[in-house]
Amino acid sequence: MCKPRALLRDTARTLLILAGALAGCWLLQQVTPSQTLVPAIFVLAVDLIALVTDGYIYGIGASLISVLAVNYVFTAPYFVFNFTVPENILSTAIMLAVTIITSTLTTQRKRQEQVRSETARESMRANLLRAISHDLRTPLTTIYGSCSAIIENYDRLPKAQQIKLLGEVREEADWLIRMVENLLSVTRIDGGKVxxxxxxxxxxxxxxxxxxxxxxxxxxxxxxxxxxxxxxxxxxxxxxxxxxxxxxxxxxxxxxxxxxxxxxxxxxxxxxxxxxxxxxxxxxxxxxxxxxxxxxxxxxxxxxxxxxxxxxxxxxxxxxxxxxxxxxxxxxxxxxxxxxxxxxxxxxxxxxx
Missing domain, CATH: 3.30.565.10 (Histidine kinase-like ATPase, C-terminal domain)
Incomplete structure (x- = not known):
């Protein structure tokens, strides 16, 4: 996926999740005057954003937006930024710290999973490489040996023996063709280009x-x-x-x-x-x-x-x-x-x- 599309996708997901958290908190406010669940809802939203987006920017940006939204919409006095009240300052600092830590840990976990996935992929490729090296040696040796025997003893080898050796060459060549077909299938799929x-x-x-x-x-x-x-x-x-x-x-x-x-x-x-x-x-x-x-x-x-x-x-x-x-x-x-x-x-x- 190209970067502009990835940027648009992650931005849309971030805005959608934040809008959902805002709407959920507003509906909760209509049901109960308690505001204790509001910060938790926004922390959950930030966690989800970190899970479905790439990098740190969206999670940390969502953390800052969440802190401002809680302070502006759900903390008295409403619809006013107020960082002068000690309780507001403390709650804002705690929420910002929690959301940033959550976002950072989630992003790190995703990267660790990507590293494990890449490690497993590299292990698979190494196994395939060892298998290929092991597999190609025997048929190539047989082909080389049979051709050498025919060339060096062409006048002395009976026709039946020559046909037998050539049959072995054809059999091994046919096996090599099938091996190449298998390898092409693996690289075609594993490369993700087709x-x-x-x-x-x-x-x-x-x-x-x-x-x-x-x-x-x-x-x-x-x-x-x-x-x-x-x-x-x-x-x-x-x-x-x-x-x-x-x-x-x-x-x-x-x-x-x-x-x-x-x-x-x-x-x-x-x-x-x-x-x-x-x-x-x-x-x-x-x-x-x-x-x-x-x-x-x-x-x-x-x-x-x-x-x-x-x-x-x-x-x-x-x-x-x-x-x-x-x-x-x-x-x-x-x-x-x-x-x-x-x-x-x-x-x-x-x-x-």
Missing amino acids: RIVKTPTVLEELIDSVLIKFRKRYPGQAVQVDIPDEFLSIPMDAVLIEQVIINLLENAVQHAAGMTELWLRVFCRDGKAVFEVADNGCGIPRDRLDSLFDGRMDGADGHKNMGIGLSVCATIIRAHGGTITGGNRPGGGAVFRFALALDPDPDTKETAQ
């Missing part, structure tokens, strides 16, 4: 597109699909949600050792479309359940371990205003679910921040 714009997407068309792309990469892996029979249109960025579903399906193929069945289900619950990817494989280790979506890479099997893909999924779903969870199925295997609102929410057009 808004998540939802458009109504027909569920059946989305699932068909997902299955076509998934079967090209894993032609031997069957997916059991269960979606509602009725027509269902869901507001979303279809390209990003498609990527999330593919990532979850690929995650099952790569990590669900012993898997014989893979399910993709969609159902409606509480005004949301719930997407579920489940398998009957080995499940998720307990020590990974709390860090599934943080981008951390704990495995020792090169780039064939979960981490960056799930982090991308979480980033995309949260940018849509949805929720995502992962865990183990009671009957064995893993299950991942994410939910998207069925009704358009105008605020989600700029949730990527």
Whole structure:
């Protein structure tokens, strides 16, 4: 948000809250002659102003205005500034001190929260960077080794061996392409430069597109699909949600050792479309359940371990205003679910921040 708009917004909020406090005190005065609650109401107003505005200026300015308003409107003699009476001077000084301290503490708390948020964001970026560095090393080494073997032994290698090595190169290059797609999605959303714009997407068309792309990469892996029979249109960025579903399906193929069945289900619950990817494989280790979506890479099997893909999924779903969870199925295997609102929410057009 540009500075002129932020200035106008904060000024309007300050004036609105002060006007509300003034009106509330005036109505209170019509009900009871006691003025003991007036300073407390203005202190509350200043606290609210400090919460909804940026910086110290609005809170401290509201403090000064509140002190003058209490003295002029709600302290005898009314509608006259009177700082000569000792009681007025003392009450004014106390109220000014309380409101300024409240405003300052509130602003400091907001800044501390911003620092914590930035720290968490930087931690996430560091985890992603470590994951990327770890992930890229193995496929690049394989590509380099296979190409070197073909070049150095071109005349001696059987054609079948050359095709096998080239197949490995293609497989690793394909994996690198998907990694770059994931990284572009993360930077697109995390940078806040591109808004998540939802458009109504027909569920059946989305699932068909997902299955076509998934079967090209894993032609031997069957997916059991269960979606509602009725027509269902869901507001979303279809390209990003498609990527999330593919990532979850690929995650099952790569990590669900012993898997014989893979399910993709969609159902409606509480005004949301719930997407579920489940398998009957080995499940998720307990020590990974709390860090599934943080981008951390704990495995020792090169780039064939979960981490960056799930982090991308979480980033995309949260940018849509949805929720995502992962865990183990009671009957064995893993299950991942994410939910998207069925009704358009105008605020989600700029949730990527």
